[in-house]
Amino acid sequence: MARALLLLRIARYPPLPAPPAPSHPRPLPPLLRRHAPSAIRFAPFSLPASSVSTSTDASSDGGGGRKGGEEEGCGYVDYLGMSDEELMDQCEMGTFKASGPGGQHRNKRESAVRLKHRPTGIIAQAVEDRSQHMNRASALSRLRTLIALKVRRPINLEDYTPPVELLQILPLKSTVRGKDVGPQIGPNNSKFSPGMQALLDLLFAVEGSVSDAAKILGLSTGALSRLILSDDSLRTAANELRASKVSRKICAVNIYSLTGEYHITHSKHYI
Amino acid sequence: MLSLALSSRPLTFLRPSRRKPTLHRLLLPKPLATATASASALTPLTPRFDPNSTSGPDPDPTPLFLRPANHPVPAAALDAFRHRAAALVPPSAPHLHHQLRWLLADAIAAGDPSSSDTALLRAPLDDLEDMWQQHVGCRRPFQYVVGNEHWRDLVVAVRDGVLIPRPETEAVVDMVRKVDGFADGWWADLGTGSGAIAVAVARELGPQGKVFAVDVSEVAVEVTRLNVQRYGVQDKVEIRHGSWFEPLEDVKGKLMGVISNPPYIPTDDLPGLQPEVGWHEPKLALDGGKDGLEHLLHLCEGLSLVLKPGGFFVFETNGNKQSEFLVDLIRTKWSSSFHSVEAVLDFAEIKRFVTGYRR
Numbered sequence: 001m002a003r004a005l006l007l008l009r010i011a012r013y014p015p016l017p018a019p020p021a022p023s024h025p026r027p028l029p030p031l032l033r034r035h036a037p038s039a040i041r042f043a044p045f046s047l048p049a050s051s052v053s054t055s056t057d058a059s060s061d062g063g064g065g066r067k068g069g070e071e072e073g074c075g076y077v078d079y080l081g082m083s084d085e086e087l088m089d090q091c092e093m094g095t096f097k098a099s100g101p102g103g104q105h106r107n108k109r110e111s112a113v114r115l116k117h118r119p120t121g122i123i124a125q126a127v128e129d130r131s132q133h134m135n136r137a138s139a140l141s142r143l144r145t146l147i148a149l150k151v152r153r154p155i156n157l158e159d160y161t162p163p164v165e166l167l168q169i170l171p172l173k174s175t176v177r178g179k180d181v182g183p184q185i186g187p188n189n190s191k192f193s194p195g196m197q198a199l200l201d202l203l204f205a206v207e208g209s210v211s212d213a214a215k216i217l218g219l220s221t222g223a224l225s226r227l228i229l230s231d232d233s234l235r236t237a238a239n240e241l242r243a244s245k246v247s248r249k250i251c252a253v254n255i256y257s258l259t260g261e262y263h264i265t266h267s268k269h270y271i
Numbered sequence: 272m273l274s275l276a277l278s279s280r281p282l283t284f285l286r287p288s289r290r291k292p293t294l295h296r297l298l299l300p301k302p303l304a305t306a307t308a309s310a311s312a313l314t315p316l317t318p319r320f321d322p323n324s325t326s327g328p329d330p331d332p333t334p335l336f337l338r339p340a341n342h343p344v345p346a347a348a349l350d351a352f353r354h355r356a357a358a359l360v361p362p363s364a365p366h367l368h369h370q371l372r373w374l375l376a377d378a379i380a381a382g383d384p385s386s387s388d389t390a391l392l393r394a395p396l397d398d399l400e401d402m403w404q405q406h407v408g409c410r411r412p413f414q415y416v417v418g419n420e421h422w423r424d425l426v427v428a429v430r431d432g433v434l435i436p437r438p439e440t441e442a443v444v445d446m447v448r449k450v451d452g453f454a455d456g457w458w459a460d461l462g463t464g465s466g467a468i469a470v471a472v473a474r475e476l477g478p479q480g481k482v483f484a485v486d487v488s489e490v491a492v493e494v495t496r497l498n499v500q501r502y503g504v505q506d507k508v509e510i511r512h513g514s515w516f517e518p519l520e521d522v523k524g525k526l527m528g529v530i531s532n533p534p535y536i537p538t539d540d541l542p543g544l545q546p547e548v549g550w551h552e553p554k555l556a557l558d559g560g561k562d563g564l565e566h567l568l569h570l571c572e573g574l575s576l577v578l579k580p581g582g583f584f585v586f587e588t589n590g591n592k593q594s595e596f597l598v599d600l601i602r603t604k605w606s607s608s609f610h611s612v613e614a615v616l617d618f619a620e621i622k623r624f625v626t627g628y629r630r
């Protein structure tokens with residue numbers, strides 16, 4: 001199956017409450033605002049495993065400052081645990097070519113689909129499949145990946161045990177991975193996303209330190225690095241977390257939605 | 272070639288000469304007053320294909336992706352074709368580049384060309400070249416060239432003479448699925464064309480469920496038969512050749528639902544259609560007569576006779592104007608027969624469908 005070509009706009013975590021009334025109408029924002037993924041610039045992980053030892057440089061001096069109550073105790077919704085239909089219900093679906101009368105008038109295989117996930121503002125889009133239906137399926141699975149990559153849930157490191165979704169994507173040699181967890185799930189499996197989300201939550205909690213995360217997961221730093229490198233988007237997101245160590249701050253972020261409204265939320269945000 | 276691909280009309284000498292004469296339209300008994308009226312109202316579109324043309328044999332009507340893979344070619348030759356073909360279309364036309372990929376996806380049976388010296392194709396390279404030329408040069412719809420359209424999760428076989436199912440229409444199946452107890456009901460897909468809707472609905476049905484797929488076009492009946500077979504839903508789809516409700520005498524009052532995407536383009540609009548549509552797709556599938564409403568009105572009139580009480584209907588329309596008109600009409604003129612009549616938006620937010628229930 002052709003992999004969907006995607007153009008994305010990204011909203012930052014944490015999950016937003018449902019958008020308030022669009023009281024600040026705005027012109028449609030440009031395609032990518034400044035939150036474009038910035039990964040490659042910082043790319044220690046873009047090189048083969050030999051360079052990942054630099055990740056120890058990023059080792060954290062504790063998660064201070066990031067659990068300062070700014071998450072406002074809102075329940076963290078497990079979006080990835082939802083069925084496709086439930087997730088779809090939270091989305092607005094749009095397509096691009098609304099010009100012209102369509103239907104029988106037209107022969108255009110522009111069956112692109114754009115899904116906007118209302119609670120998070122994340123947008124996933126797929127254009128390359130040959131049918132509308134399949135594009136929707138691609139966009140939905142892409143949305144799951146994006147949620148995993150972009151929606152961070154806080155972890156309390158003091159009493160942390162890795163959730164089973166995370167254990168499932170770990171290599172078998174992990175010492176915290178019980179026998180009953182089953183075979184390792186790889187990036188091409190649809191169950192990879194929830195594990196990836198949990199892994200990024202952990203990396204976020206340890207301020208991007210792969211070695212710290214590796215310890216918690218009962219792996220060598222090298223083994224965890226290899227897992228991270230096995231998937232491009234995971235690698236990129238992990239790089240962003242590491243980079244954030246350099247210039248993390250809490251600030252107000254405008255999150256523009258497609259329809260032009262925006263809301264302000266307190267959120268962690270990397271420059 | 273570039274400008275030819277984008278805007279110019281096909282030159283006569285490029286015109287595909289192997290078209291199958293669409294005799295069925297002329298030979299059919301004239302069924303109903305409405306159908307007859309619109310058939311005679313058909314305006315010929317340019318260019319017309321000469322039904323008596325004898326130059327060249329009929330093309331293999333088997334869709335490319337279903338043909339036997341017995342044409343090994345050197346990977347380098349395939350690659351060269353890919354480049355030649357890509358050079359015919361400008362980078363600014365991404366959909367054409369997608370289509371080139373799809374053409375190759377349908378043609379290549381085995382041998383990832385990047386990793387082996389030979390690729391196994393379902394047609395000789397010359398034929399592929401010709402197919403591509405027909406598409407970008409003659410504006411022959413890509414779907415007719417390769418003989419299929421991907422629609423929902425189906426690969427629907429199509430050929431000249433049947434309408435290529437549209438992405439908008441995919442939503443009809445979802446509406447049907449939402450009807451209470453749909454799975455065990457009897458459904459009719461009127462004007463089934465390729466059979467896309469009928470097959471997609473049939474695949475969702477339970478043991479008691481059934482779809483009557485009706486079309487007046489013989490080509491449509493043939494293509495529907497192929498698609499029904501390909502998806503193994505012969506026991507769920509009953510194909511009936513004839514005009515609208517005529518072949519359904521025996522199931523009057525028994526249908527849980529009627530689905531139709533009838534021809535709805537106003538006759539006056541036909542000459543202005545996109546070449547792929549106006550020059551190549553059957554007028555019988557497009558021409559809705561004056562205001563495009565002729566068949567839709569006929570369908571509305573017949574509905575209450577075939578639907579059982581509580582039965583559902585969904586019609587596709589030309590858009591806002593027709594949908595609003597029909598909703599209004601049914602609500603006022605036939606309010607005693609129908610309820611919950613409404614216009615439903617398509618993905619481009621156009622009021623594309625009219626749905627409702629029989630009382």
Ligand SMILES: C[S@@+](CC[C@H](N)C(=O)[O-])C[C@H]1O[C@@H](n2cnc3c(N)ncnc32)[C@H](O)[C@@H]1O
Nearest residue numbers: 306436462463464486487488514515532534556
């Ligand atoms: C717009 S096409 C729809 C085809 C298919 N249902 C789809 O959605 O792709 C309309 C179909 O109605 C058929 N048709 C036209 N007049 C008809 C009539 N009087 N009775 C039955 N079918 C008719 C045409 O042959 C054509 O297949």
